Amino acid sequence: MNARPNVLWICTDSQRWDTLGCYGNGWVATPNLDRLAAGGVRFANAFSQSPLCTPSRGSFLTGRYPVTNRLRQNGQECPPDLRPVTRDLADAGYACGLVGKLHLNPCDRRLALGPDWWKSDKRDWFRGAEPRLDDGYSVFEWDHAAKSEDPASAYGRWLRGRGVSVPLEKPPREDCGSVRVGPSVENHQSTWGCERAMTFVESYADDPHPWLLSLNLFDPHFPFDPPPELLDRHLDRLDDIPLPVDADREPATHPAWRRRWAERDAGRSEREHRLVRAAYWAMIDLLDAQVGRLLDTLDRTGQREDTLVIFTSDHGEMLGDHGLYKKGPALYEPAVHVPLILSQPETLPAGEVVDELVELSDLVPTLRERCGLEPGAAVQGRSLAPLLGGDGDGGDGPWRDSVYAEYLNANPDEPPVYLTMLRTRDAKLIRCHGGEGSALFDLAADPHEQRNLWADPGSAARKTDMLLRLTDRQARTADPLPRRVGVF
Template identity: 35%
Template sequence: MNDRPNILWITTDQQRFDTIGAHGNPAINTPNLDRLAAGGMSFMQTYTQAPICTPSRASFMTGRYPASHHVHRNGNDHWPAAERILPAILKAGSDYTTGLIGKHHLSRSENRIELIPEDGYDVAELSDCWPIGRDHDVWMNETRGVEDPLALYPELLSKSPRDYGPGLPMEVQQSTWWAERASRFIEDHRDGPWFLNLNPVDPHPPFFPPKEFLDRYDPASMPLPLYRDSDVARQEAFREIDQQWKKIQDVRRYDPAEDIDQSGIPLEQRNLFDFPPDTYDARMVKACYYAMIEMVDDRIGAVLDALERSGQAENTIVIFTSDHGEMMGDHGMLYKGCRFFEGLVHVPLIIRWPGVSVPGSRTEALVELIDLAPTILDAAGVDIPRNMQGRSLAGILSGQTTTHKPHVVCEFNEALAGMPYQSHGTMVFDGRYKTCMYHDAGKAEIFDLATDPGEFDSLWGQEGFEKEQIRLMQQHIDAVMATSDAGIERTGMY
């Protein structure tokens, strides 16, 4: 037993908050996340700082809001020299051995293979959003006899005209690779404590789970997305706000008989959302997504088993979360973009801290992903930098407090390349009211999640709501302004 705990931080990619069986979803099978929840604390109101990969990851790895670290986009040319991420801070203040396995995605990818800054990792084994990547390539070649891993992906796509369906066999899935490498990292003998940043790339689209997992889900039994007929006109009103698009289905408004290739249509004219569930196989898409999550859950189980075998489980903090969610057809939208619906910005978070967290406990406290870095430093006994904007969750985990923050903030700033409008938006949620502002489009929404948890009826501009709207707008402005830090430390009077 080390005096300080080991730390295993698992971050999936694009996993919604409502995709864990123990958290109330009877349609999905997640036995290993369920056992993690049974042994720790579930944070039921956790929100990302950006609904897109890189700005979200930059935020939780620095403990700072995008307005302060300035990493707003996917595909950034470089990482800001002044920004230090968690493992670098941890290394500077302790003797932790640090490791990264999986996706990093803090700066530009070149030929889909990421460039890594000097970030404080003793061990780094990489993969990417595609079934290729530096160390994953080597593993595929050496252990699976695959000379050209990239060739597997076009072959898979050639068998499906859509971005979902049965995928590669489990033996060549990235999940098999990262579980094997993480287990080896955990079981290696070390004299001191360790920190492992484990980043699966799934369930990020395309949704291609192994057939053995997909066969466990009957599409006919899948619940349909949250959708009402009023969503058609509603999304048309938001047409000039960027939303990621990929070919997923037959869209009635264009051609009911064939898959639609929109590559020749100008971006501003494409159908970027407005996908009613009856215009595509919404249940099959969800079955594929859930099957991918169960696949990830299965391999997380293998990593947790490695902790048990090595005798380190009782001295290891395990954190499970995701960088952002997935619309999964809600309100006629798929994937992600400049919107702030629950499916996209609300993420899962489970923390098992033996001897500190109460097994099987839950909290409804408002939490942000930027709170994870200071929590980890707190647990490791390392000073939290003064410019870190997140707040440690140790008090909630130990039961010393039940509240955390009055509101959470999320933003989107020109985050996706190739989009026609390069949208800017911000969200503030106080536990009841969610305000969403689209700053260059003249649009706004307010949802009361206490009475409208599906976010169908915006209260913006509604008669009789004027006074409350003014109060919420003031709260929104104050919260967004507070995400920019004070800058250089003041040491003089003038």
């Protein structure tokens, strides 16, 4: 067994926490990821630091908060000095590869075309793979979105090699325009990604150096486009699928800055809500089957015990809860609560469930410790190592008393929206800076966040306490760099 583990880091896109059998979802078919959790450590309360891709990915690849990274928006040019942990691992002798998304830089240039960009030729929006940093990846098989519009898409090249026309046509279903008719299992992006990952794993089976593979799959991100053959299983019981929480919430009950988003998703029938949920779960079924093939490859090549497997997602998906779909200026549980599983047989305990509050920013310090690197002066997260010892906790008292997330003009909203969140074991405060829409929820009594206590006189003391704790967390997002070298 290698002293330093290989790392298979699987990150899906827009997968909320309650989408696996091991997290209590009885509708999905996830035997492989459930098996991964049964053989490893499952975190019941893991949270992303942003409900959008780029800020979250920059955060969990560095162990720093989005605002600290100066990478807090989708479509924003990444600061050139951002240093992903993969760069440090490559410098320490790891062979690092990427399959799928990176999304630390803009993946289109449409806003640079001016205010009438939407009138331009769509081919002008995409001009090759996103600009790369000094990211440490020696293998880079990039694909951003599952239609493969960009000629630089490795998935698109794979499809062309199979005789499939690109970009993929994904027509809407006649009975629900929000659900698309996706490609077959053998041509789906998750299948491509896992097959390329299998080739990577096989290629390094006899290599004496450790490796890290970032497998960043696009599913279950919208458009909701599962293979028809996987959706059929859910259609057979469509009428039994539960409706979203508060699915018929009136747009007018949302703050003004979120109303346009809510209006876009208003007016769906119960059948449409259920169809979208069925399509989303079918995409989870696809993910599980393909990840299972990859885990089998680790076993077949004799690398399973030498490999730390991480499974998580960059953020969640509203999926109709609160009358909202997709992602945007919202820090509700479905948007930021994500699955997190760590597994390495003979090294990590099996069947452990950690109930402590953890952040995705904690993954980098955990990797640095596991892979023999120094903690890193720039890192703000905390290593999960104390929670991986087999007792499921980090000692006396809570390991974290809160988690923090932010949405700082992360989408090109008009007007810009700035939100911060503090979430404790039993409460959540969401502060809307500069406008209406702040919220306080008693999660113990109201786990679905349906009763906003912000203006409740009986909750005033709790609100004050949570506001003070939020400002404490915000203060600690200050950049620890440059390091202090003198007294004055």
